[in-house]
Amino acid sequence: MPAADDLIVSSYNESGPVVIEAVICEEPESGGRYTSLLMDDIRVTEDGSQVAADGRVLLTTSDPRPFHYGDAVLFRGTLETPRAFDGFDYPRYLALSGVYSTAFQGTLELRPADEPRPFLVQLATANNALDSAVARVLPDPEGSVARSLLLGRRGLLSDDVQDAFVRTGTAHLLAISGLHLGIIVAAILGILLVLLGRSFYLYVWIGLAALWTYAMLTGMNPPVVRAAIMASTFLFAELAGRQKHAPTALAFAAAAMVSLDPRLLWTISFQMSVLAMGGIVLLFHPLRAMLESTSRGLVARAPLDLPVSSLMLDVAAATVAATAAIWPISAGTFSQFSVVGVVVSLLTLPLLPFALAAVALTAITALISTSIAAPFAWTSWLFTTYIVKVIESFAALPWASVSLSAPEPWILVVYYGTLSALPLAWHVWQRRNAGIQPRTDSTREDRRGSALHYALPPLLLTATLIWAAVLSAPDGRLHVSILDVGQGDSILVQSPSGRTVLIDGGPDGRRTCALVDGRRPFWDRSIDVVVATHPHADHLGGLLSVVQRYGISMVIQPAIQCDSTLYEQWRDRIVAADCTVVSAARGQQMDLGDGTLLHVLNPGEMPLSGTSDDLDNNGVVIRITYGDISFLFAADIRAEAERALTGHAASELQSDVLKVPHHGSDSSSTERFIAAVGPRIAVVSAGQENAYGHPHPAVLDRYAAARTELATTCSHCTVEFVTDGAQLWIRNDSPA
Template sequence: MRAVWCGFALGVVWLQQQASLPGWFGLLGLWVFIGALIVIACTCFRRRGAWTIRAGWCAVFCAAGCVGFGYASWRAQTRLAFELPHAWEGRDIVVIGSIKGLPTRSADGARFLFSIESADAPVERFPRALQLSWIADDMPPPALEPGSRWRLNVRLKRPHGNANWGVRDSEAALLARDVRATGYVSAPLQAVRLRGMANGVGVMIDRWRWAIRERIATVLGDAPHYGIVVALAIGAQDAVSTADWLLMRRTGTSHLVAISGLHIGFVAGLAGWLMGALWRRSFFIGRSWPLLTPAQKVAIASGALFAAFHAALAGFNVPAQRSLWMACVVALAYVGGRRTAPSVVLAWALGLVLLVDPWAVVSAGFWLSFCAVAAILFAISSRMRVVRNDSPDPQQHEARTRSIAARCADTLRSWLSATIERIRSGARVQFAVTVALAPLTVFFFSQIPLIGPVANAFAIPWVSALVTPAVIAGVALPAPLDAFAFRFAHRLLEWLASALYMLSGPAWTIWQLPQPGMWAMASAAIGIAWCLAPSGWPLRWAAPLTWLPLLAPASSAPADGTFRLTALDIGQGSSIVVETARHTLLFDAGPGPESTHAGERIVVPYLQSAGISALDTLIISHADSDHSGGAPAVLDAIAVRQLLAGLVPDNPLWNQARQAGAQTVRCAAGQHWHWDGVDFAILWPDPGPLQGKPNAHCCVLRVSAPGARRESARVHTPVEARTPMTALLAADIEAPVERTLLARDRAALRAQILLVPHHGSRTSSTEPFLDSVEPSIAVFQVGYRNRFHHPQLGVYERYRARRIELSRSDDDGAARIEADGATLSLERYRQTHRRYWMDTMAGP
């Protein structure tokens, strides 16, 4: 079964990497191939030769992989069939349905899933679930209880997410939750709560979870670690504060806020022990139940049942599912009188998780959970020893007749020996988990917390043995007794946070690394297996050498005299990364907490995944929030040496930059500098006090690299490269500034790469300006179906009429442009990293 389930999982993983789903002819050919593999396997097994048996298992593995691929494809086609047509985007629709899951409340309103019963749109396959926002304009949204039925006026759009290198794919997460449209309640005053409640086991579980969260909120209120208590009780992590997330990431203890296998195992073990003890003592009530069914079987079945209950409270996240299926497989095997190898149990859990949710493989929790357990089993199984007692009976009789002091000394030595062995076993497990998860931590989070093993050494037992039992006691106890348990758990978390703060203080505790490629991950995986192999494995000292591609990657920086420009997909806003051989500049930081949190969600993760731990210069073009809102998040997470900005003197960003250790300078025309053979110059605004609206004094940056006159190899259309190769970042300037720049120095505006002014609004991109710049590539940074309707159709057609190669973030995702004297190349993220769930129909 290990080969079957592992092959099945490999097929599911392979399907999630595809740019498009196979058609019906492709699926038919796949099933024919599966039949041929089954015939080959049966033939090989009948011959019973050593090599033919191996060939048979290889055929079984391949057939299982094809089955997994076909199964995941069928599930994906079924789910994608329900979608919102483009024609119905942005239109008011009346829907009737019920609240699904746990709503998330904030100062701005509430977000929730809405399960559809009916809609007044003539769409054959209307989405079955919506992700909605209830915006708190004049009054807060009402209490949105799970299962409550509502009639709402909503305005929807297709599930379109930001697409960037090294950043979580939100579209995949929406598909995994079966959300095929997102939007907001467009007429809150017309919302009507309907009679009755939705039915089903899922609704009942959601209401239990909601009631527990309300009890915790009543007791703890706005306590600093309230979110962690909620996460440990019901698995909902939306209330965990930003400060707590940052602390746990820096110390490698983020897994502690999830109801993981360790917590579910604790609950299952406690429940099993209690039920077994009660079953054995049934004779006190005149029953002889152990004679009917052994107490051991009752205990393990009860443990599996309580594991299912706790996993339900956790919302059936991937670690909880993995633990539940492992407990169920072990329970079934034990009740059936069989002994099952741990690897077989893990393989069954792997297959069952992917049968339920084929999209689990796109989440970090799936890989972290299964790889951690696999590493533990591999490390322990390779060092298992059988201890035999060969002491003869006379010696045992003599030991019993020794003095009390001698027997106490023997007992103490035995206890110390057992304690040392437990510590060694725990250290071995911690080492295995640390080594196994380090490459995945780099891949998903672009860092290795160097103090992680030390922090986890006391944080894991602290949370598992003290905090989690206190939280579970609070869930089980009635009011007002639950308040004591929840407050005690919060106090324990306060003590833990204080200890973690002391550990995470120095900057060296975090090792920032760029996101590795597949070859580096494969090499590190070989090194992990090599390192954790049994004693006596040859050349184990050489295992760390396989980690060199991961820990010391080759530089991907541009060559001297060239630059790389990456326009991030941050929605409605602007953020551009400019890299030279040894320097990095960030031009604007996107929206902040007032909008989409793009600074901390996209800009910072991208910089970290690219291995950029410090910015030589951060330019904030002007004070509009879609350009400057993400700057505080960047200053908190990335070292910034200089802030160059078009901000008024009393803007709070100046003080925050100084507190972060950055030099602060107001941008003004005439400023210029030289990095690694690349020239940088500020063209606007003029020196002196800033006057007028922010768009009138935007910083305009020109980046210029020298080069020869050659043919440019572009992704789509060959063009002739000029000398020098230049990019013009125009921020939000409008027509008056464009005319001023043209009158001042028309030649200075000539550039091959243009960041379209003001996102393509009708107040910018005048004809004379475009004729003077004469770009080969123009980049529109706009949000999907943004409320400003950027880019304006007339402006967009103005660029197309000049045969300029265009990239727009709402359709192409992030854009990366490599510029030097020989080539000018444009890479669109949604084209080179396309997945079958991506929607790319934003452009006019």
């Protein structure tokens, strides 16, 4: 806590509107529609003057502008005291980071920086560039997992993916801690020892350089720096040829950091860093010897005595050592004990260094060219797909984890006492068996130089990628997916030839991109046409992320202006995307290939004005036809636009499938409009238990009276239509 005689920012909690100037002290974390900003260097405006206040403020905002670490901001709003929820002591959790005040929404202004950009801000900028580069070339969820593994951006993951990591006891993978860096160090040393040997300890110096380069790539956040210091103690002990003194060096480093900031003792990242590196220091060599002895018998008849096999043993030993050391803390932190944790860790963690290396190369090359980055991106996709699929498969088991409270102190004493005794037991066993030499097989030694041994892994990798690409190729049918983006609209259209149209992006770009990626080939990072029907947040908000993540050829939007921050950001981003922008008008037509046609039905030549909502009523209405099957996407048009359409384009409205206008609001779906369209199936895109009451009961009655089958995304999740031009099939993602 700040000193008693200092002004504390929390003294303004629940005291009404305040005006503060602050600096964003960590890279903002986006959770979809909202972004969390941690603000420090607080100066409160009182009676026309500014007063410095201790403490930090955590702000949650839906402001779509890109904020970054080091930005100076002016905030106007209300401060609140953090409150506990669902048994979680949220105030204590925030207090460990010096946060005693929270805020929701308010208004923000970017202010000019008072000083030149410091080194850490420049690192954060480089980190953001790497993050954007990976996002452009890797689909989700693999892309978000890759960015989390490489850059520590855990907030990018969906709730389902995060829960899968927690249930399988692998959540520590998503935080850059001592475990993370310990496994990386083990892999680096294994590779360098094979390539360079022990001459002049080059493998240690290069390992140190690689370790701190990686720390800088992640932005040098305090938890990463602490973990890097811990890992460095292990390397310096190796350099001094005194691995037996590594525990002392590790304890000294931990004590030094705690003396500078005693609050570290209660932070999970510090505890995991110390324990993970302690586990590697104490247990690595005994586990490495046991694994080598076990593997020698298992692979005696197999051509697996490769340099990489030694590397895999190093990584596996480091994995087991670090995981064993952090297990009680991890279980207590997440209140779960994973029954499958050890198995999942052994199946995934040995591949972590290779996944990180592939993602790092992907990020760096994508800064230069997405084309150059493509082979690395495909390799990264393969590694991260394997990790995600293994974790999700085990997480789906009903008995994968059990609820668990924090271990009792006596259990911790017994557990860590046993772990500490294992190295001593190993040394005793080693001395007793010092005279026994393992049998060597000269024929296996001769096979070390075989070119096949070196060629086999890349050949298998290439074959797997080719088959993955073949299996994800277009199937010659039209696919129309009304995506479950919550309270908003987003429709993905994929023509038989593979051309794509995305109509709106929903409110949450992260969610929309994940849904789009799940229905696209992993190697295709382009969208042919994006239709922004109108500039409301529940349709346009997600498109801000879409234009950054994909190569967009064309944007179709209404020729109307909107005075909002969101629309300004949209205009800036489509300019930066350097794509063709077309103003929508009735009568426009586009050939999507193989006889798939896109028709624009609204807005008309003269935009509607003076209506209940001109932005809604001048939204872009699209009709897509393929053979005998047609789809009508009615945006958020209201009764006025429906009336205009039935008067001027009635003959063009008839469609088999209708995306219901305005989420099923009672302001739309008039009887005359429904009769003109005559849909067999209508789909409402709306969020579960939304505040607007969509779809309205009266609207449901109208479609029932017209004998139209109705589906909703809030009940059926994503609704997908597939057609060959003659028949129509419907699928949905509902677990029911």
